[in-house]
Amino acid sequence: MSELFRKIAPVVDELGELFAARGYEIALVGGSVRDVFLGRIGNDLDLTTDARPETVLELIRDWADSIWTIGIDFGTVGARKGNWLLEITTYRSESYDPKSRKPDVAYGDTLEGDLARRDFAVNAMALRLPGREFVDPHGGLDDLHAKVLRTPGPPERSFDDDPLRMLRAARFASQLGFAVDPAAFAAMTAMAGRIEIVSAERIRDELDKLICGDQPRAGLRNLVDSGLAAHVLPELPRLRLEIDEHHRHKDVYEHTLIVLEQAVDLEEGGPDRILRWAALMHDVGKPKTRRHEAGGRVSFHHHEVVGAQLTKKRLGELRFPKDVVADVSRLVELHLRFHGYGSGEWTDSAVRRYVRDAGHLLERLHKLTRADCTTRNRRKAQALSRTYDQLEERIARLAEEEELGKIRPELDGNEIQEILGVPPGPVVGRAYKFLLDMRMDQGIVGKEGAAEALRAWAGENGLLP
Structure with a gap:
């Protein structure tokens, strides 16, 4: 920890002295303090102060390399100093009117009051500057060691003030691998419907961070088990009732979580949001296409087409960028295409069409197709893998001969x-x-x-x- 803090000390100590000289308080706070204790820190620093935003602008005008005020209506001033990006927020409390999608912001006067309104105790720790006094009124350091997410006050009050915190609990479960405190989880379950007051954009951002976390399965389970998913991503819990047609999994929900994990394992160079969302949504068309066949079999004919439509609708409602919606939906639509390949019966023409239809998504389609193999039959899994290896080899050969991607x-x-x-x-x-x-x-x-x-x-x- 001391080594990490030495890295950020020059910029925060300098800022602390600048504010103290004018009689104002300032402290490093929230995720920045938490991440120092976790042994990691990026270039983004969060600070809180008793100075009002207009005063913050005046104090840092000649100190910062650049300043932005996009969040000033919520009490936040952004600044860059060297390689550091800082957000300086006035002590505040915020809550939601039951009929409003935007928080009401009220400024506070003390650091302790500001910490009390934070989402979780692990994010309610601070370091006063420039003296570096550690402030932890809610036992955040103990929670950090226990890897638990607990609200500073009663969870019902915290979640009522800002319902998005319920999604943050699931997101931190994914990002940090922490468990949600039982009392907080009970409140999430009881208050799940309250999330509908939050804007689609804020919900989208939390879901996206959850999906791109280190342990997305843990975060998704919190969403589904608490009932939150029924309000923000209803396609996911609907999969729990659908039996996988291969009878290799308890249900399609479990299959989907495994596919997501296997897709993550195939990533190169960090989280791939397009691949992860496609893995999560690839079978959402099954509930609508489920049919019982003779002999006890269950079919889901054309579920990839229906799934692509549902994916496009859901991601659109969550206000994802159009290119993200298009790419994820296309992968869902194409995820079954390989199963027509058999043991290599495709002609070169069919291989060319496979590549043309995938376009710039070809590498992601390779990974999604491989991740979608969750059979417990080792021999079958190996056979599928070898067959796809063969297909990739044919694609590479044709690409070399014909520059396939530019046909x-x-x-x-x-x-x-x-x-x-x-x-x-x-x-x-x-x-x-x-x-x-x-x-x-x-x-x-x-x-x-x-x-x-x-x-x-x-x-x-x-x-x-």
């Missing part, structure tokens, strides 16, 4: 117009699609071969002038 017809629009003697318009578009399909089916045939085929196609369809 285009061998004739461009201008050449099509010249050969057919037609102006720009729908005919050129239809011809382009014909040539692209031919390229997928036959590979490279050369410009002369493509031109000959184009003329024949145009003649058959009455498109020649």
Whole structure:
């Protein structure tokens, strides 16, 4: 800890002296203090002060390298000093009106009062500056050692003040691997419906951090078991009732959590939110497509199509960026495509289409497909893995031969117009699609071969002038 604090000491001590010289208090607080004790710290520092935002701006104007005021309505001033990003927030308390989606902010006068309104005791520790006095009125350090999330005061009051804290409990379970205190979990369960007053954007941010945490399974279990998921991600608890068609898992919910974990294991270079969300949502179409077949089997025909639609709707309602919605939905739609490959029956044309349909998501589709194999039959799992290895090898070979990811017809629009003697318009578009399909089916045939085929196609369809 001492080594980590020495790293941040220069900037926070300097800031502490700056505020003290003008008669104001300031303290390092919240996650910044918690993370020092956990042996990790980034470049973002949280501080709290009795100075009002306008005064904070005045105090740091000549000290900071840059300043931003996007959060000033909530009492927060942002600043950069060297490589450090700081958020300085005036002592405050905030609560929600039952009919409002935005918190009401009231400024406080003491550090102890500010700590009392924090979400969890592990985030209610502070270090007064510049003297470095450790302040822990709610036993946060003990909770940190016990790896438990407990609210500073009664959890019902804390969650009523800001219902988003219930989601934060699940998020910290994922990020830190901590357990939620039984009293807090009971309050989450009893008050789950209160989360609906919180804006979609704030809910999205917490869910995204949860999914990208080190232990997303733990966070998701808290959401589902408390009933919160029914309000913010209802597709997930609905999976608990659906029996996996392979009868290898208790239900599709368990299967989904395993797929998510296996997808995480395949990541390279940190959390991949697109892959993780796709793994979480890949089977959400099963409840709507469940059918009981002869012999006791259960089928979920076209659940990937329905799942993609549900995914698009849910992520859209959570206000995810359009590109994220599109990518996750597309992966859900494509996640079953490999199962038509059999033991290698696909033609080169089918392989080309697989790559074309996946586009920039191909590597993620590889990982999702592999993660989706959760059979306990070791021989079957190994056979599936070998088959997918073979498919990837074929893709690599075709890519090397044809630059598969950049497949285009061998004739461009201008050449099509010249050969057919037609102006720009729908005919050129239809011809382009014909040539692209031919390229997928036959590979490279050369410009002369493509031109000959184009003329024949145009003649058959009455498109020649």
